[in-house]
Amino acid sequence: MNVKEKLSILADAAKYDASCSSSGSNRNSNSYGIGNACSFGICHSFSSDGRCISLLKILMTNSCIYDCKYCLNRKSNNIKRAIFTPEEICEVTINFYRRNYIEGLFLSSGIVRSPDYTMELMIRTISMLRNKYHFGGYIHAKAIPGASKKLLKDLGNLVDRLSANIELPTENSLKLLAPNKNQSEVSEIMHYVKDNQSRKYVPAGQSTQMIIGASKESDLDIMQKSENMYSNYKLKRVFYSAYIPVNKDSLLPSLEKPPLVRENRLYQADWLIRYYNFKVNDLLSEDNPFFNILIDPKADYALRHLDEFPKEINKCSYYDLLKVPGIGVVTAKRIISSRRNFNIKFDDLKRMGVVIKRAKYFITCDGKYFIGNEFFKKDFIVSNLVLEDKLYETKNVEQLSLFSE
Amino acid sequence: MNKIYIYNGDFVSLLSLIHYLISNNIRPYNIQNNEYFPNLLEEIILVNLDNNEEVIKKIISIIGREIFKTLYYVFLSADEKKEIIIFYFILNGFKYRKSVIYRRDLKCVCETLKISEYVKHEIHKFKGFLRFKELENKVLYAEIEPINDVLFFLSSHFSKRLKNEYWIIKDVKRGILSIYNKKKFIIINEDDFLISTDKLSNEEEQIQELWKLFYKIIGISARKNDRCRINFMPKRYWKYILEVSDER
Numbered sequence: 001m002n003v004k005e006k007l008s009i010l011a012d013a014a015k016y017d018a019s020c021s022s023s024g025s026n027r028n029s030n031s032y033g034i035g036n037a038c039s040f041g042i043c044h045s046f047s048s049d050g051r052c053i054s055l056l057k058i059l060m061t062n063s064c065i066y067d068c069k070y071c072l073n074r075k076s077n078n079i080k081r082a083i084f085t086p087e088e089i090c091e092v093t094i095n096f097y098r099r100n101y102i103e104g105l106f107l108s109s110g111i112v113r114s115p116d117y118t119m120e121l122m123i124r125t126i127s128m129l130r131n132k133y134h135f136g137g138y139i140h141a142k143a144i145p146g147a148s149k150k151l152l153k154d155l156g157n158l159v160d161r162l163s164a165n166i167e168l169p170t171e172n173s174l175k176l177l178a179p180n181k182n183q184s185e186v187s188e189i190m191h192y193v194k195d196n197q198s199r200k201y202v203p204a205g206q207s208t209q210m211i212i213g214a215s216k217e218s219d220l221d222i223m224q225k226s227e228n229m230y231s232n233y234k235l236k237r238v239f240y241s242a243y244i245p246v247n248k249d250s251l252l253p254s255l256e257k258p259p260l261v262r263e264n265r266l267y268q269a270d271w272l273i274r275y276y277n278f279k280v281n282d283l284l285s286e287d288n289p290f291f292n293i294l295i296d297p298k299a300d301y302a303l304r305h306l307d308e309f310p311k312e313i314n315k316c317s318y319y320d321l322l323k324v325p326g327i328g329v330v331t332a333k334r335i336i337s338s339r340r341n342f343n344i345k346f347d348d349l350k351r352m353g354v355v356i357k358r359a360k361y362f363i364t365c366d367g368k369y370f371i372g373n374e375f376f377k378k379d380f381i382v383s384n385l386v387l388e389d390k391l392y393e394t395k396n397v398e399q400l401s402l403f404s405e
Numbered sequence: 406m407n408k409i410y411i412y413n414g415d416f417v418s419l420l421s422l423i424h425y426l427i428s429n430n431i432r433p434y435n436i437q438n439n440e441y442f443p444n445l446l447e448e449i450i451l452v453n454l455d456n457n458e459e460v461i462k463k464i465i466s467i468i469g470r471e472i473f474k475t476l477y478y479v480f481l482s483a484d485e486k487k488e489i490i491i492f493y494f495i496l497n498g499f500k501y502r503k504s505v506i507y508r509r510d511l512k513c514v515c516e517t518l519k520i521s522e523y524v525k526h527e528i529h530k531f532k533g534f535l536r537f538k539e540l541e542n543k544v545l546y547a548e549i550e551p552i553n554d555v556l557f558f559l560s561s562h563f564s565k566r567l568k569n570e571y572w573i574i575k576d577v578k579r580g581i582l583s584i585y586n587k588k589k590f591i592i593i594n595e596d597d598f599l600i601s602t603d604k605l606s607n608e609e610e611q612i613q614e615l616w617k618l619f620y621k622i623i624g625i626s627a628r629k630n631d632r633c634r635i636n637f638m639p640k641r642y643w644k645y646i647l648e649v650s651d652e653r
């Protein structure tokens with residue numbers, strides 16, 4: 001089989017993994033090497049589904065001894081199998097990198113023979129890329145659950161980012177859908193990486209992925225799992241991947257379309273938790289375990305807590321500013337640094353990056369409302385925000401950017 | 406008559422002129438480079454100034470190195486009003502010193518920040534969207550058509566990333582080339598350096614095919630979203646982006 005055929009099988013098999021960011025690492029090659037890594041991620045292209053392409057995302061092989069129900073590569077599927085040699089992977093990576101197609105390599109793999117054997121093959125490939133080809137660009141590798149600590153150590157010393165996929169939010173779903181896997185093997189990896197992370201070992205930190213909609217969990221279950229992993233293992237990112245039916249199986253839901261809006265809401269909420277100081281409990285509860293499909297989680301929070309608003313732009317704290325729909329991290333910082341120097345007027349806000357049409361319901365400037373006081377009512381605001389979101393969608397404005405960290 | 410002050414076209418001479426204007430308490434109607442054609446209501450004024458380093462040092466000592474760099478980004482932009490914006494920014498910089506950057510109630514400050522962000526954004530986009538092809542002699546060659554003058558910052562990015570390669574980047578719109586010789590890059594006029602770029606290396610076509618194949622496969626059809634793709638990768642870049650250039 002030639003490289004072209006292998007690539008068409010092994011890129012196809014890798015594409016459902018959502019993690020693609022290439023940020024968080026500053027690396028340089030040695031004097032005769034090639035490449036570096038930028039702490040700001042660089043997108044080199046955008047695929048037909050609108051996602052950022054920054055890494056050559058491939059599987060080493062799509063052969064697998066496991067039989068995860070949701071996976072195209074599962075043992076019981078009768079599909080064409082391929083395996084790249086280490087040289088082939090190195091050559092393609094370097095050739096793509098030199099032409100500035102990519103930021104680096106994302107290597108994952110089905111499990112051949114055993115977890116240890118698979119990891120050894122991956123290590124051989126990546127070490128060839130680093131030491132023989134002197135590649136100093138970005139590398140993200142999947143750690144294989146069940147492989148030995150020694151191998152985890154070797155792999156982590158070669159790559160920028162490691163990830164182990166938790167796949168599903170609860171052990172029960174995992175047992176049902178991925179009978180060969182268990183959460184404790186994944187948590188062990190996360191523990192190890194967290195304890196050893198340094199400028200030399202996995203410098204860009206670790207991430208994980210959860211599949212959304214293949215099992216029964218609520219958004220609350222999912223977000224709680226994320227919150228736990230962020231705090232226990234210092235994860236850089238949790239990726240959410242809307243379940244796409246590639247196999248027929250009585251244990252799997254039959255979906256017409258992948259739950260993309262739900263996935264987007266989870267990313268938005270994840271963002272709020274990482275950068276806006278929100279807690280899962282602020283956004284969801286046992287009585288309200290799913291996100292509102294019509295309104296983004298932050299606006300939804302504001303509407304359920306109207307008594308906390310309006311916020312006074314010239315006085316309220318940084319974290320209060322962050323609670324206002326239409327004000328992001330950058331804008332909130334601008335407001336804080338500006339108001340130390342002058343008194344902010346409504347006219348200044350737009351130039352600072354405040355999205356007025358969202359924020360106007362929730363703020364005052366020097367005690368004055370943007371809108372008439374009498375409009376400070378939930379129903380009025382809800383209908384306006386929903387209407388504007390509809391316009392926003394049709395008017396084709398950037399959706400939440402999922403790749404910029 | 407509206408007085409238009411003229412500078413040489415480079416950053417240093419602009420700063421020297423601005424310094425002269427501020428010291429002499431002159432408020433120009435506009436500042437333009439020496440290629441400018443005035444209209445009937447405008448009067449051209451040329452001031453003979455030495456470009457001296459002292460002026461630059463003085464400006465940096467007042468507004469700080471970071472803000473100075475921000476002004477340089479503005480200077481690289483294609484904005485027609487950039488000179489007069491820089492003038493008013495420095496004028497206010499002399500008054501508010503380093504905190505001038507927070508004065509978002511001043512129009513010149515907002516404009517400066519907006520334009521510099523825009524230039525930085527374009528530089529960042531090109532770090533990803535630029536595509537090299539390998540010529541017969543193994544030299545890597547790329548063409549770009551940026552709105553702003555991003556060649557210097559792009560070159561400094563690639564001189565770190567591809568430090569052991571020979572490469573050339575051409576700004577098609579401005580007719581300038583950046584040439585890198587494994588040590589440093591220089592930016593010159595395209596007329597000063599003739600290259601033939603049609604003969605490619607033996608492997609080139611095959612690798613381009615491989616990349617196009619990868620690009621096609623990696624998109625998930627169940628998630629197809631062209632609107633989103635075009636938002637992030639606007640069509641005006643497509644001409645030079647190998648994998649989408651024939652989709653145009």
Ligand code: SF4
Binds near residue numbers: 065066068071074
């Ligand atoms: S381990 Fe499971 S998810 Fe991974 S390749 Fe094998 S079958 Fe697919």
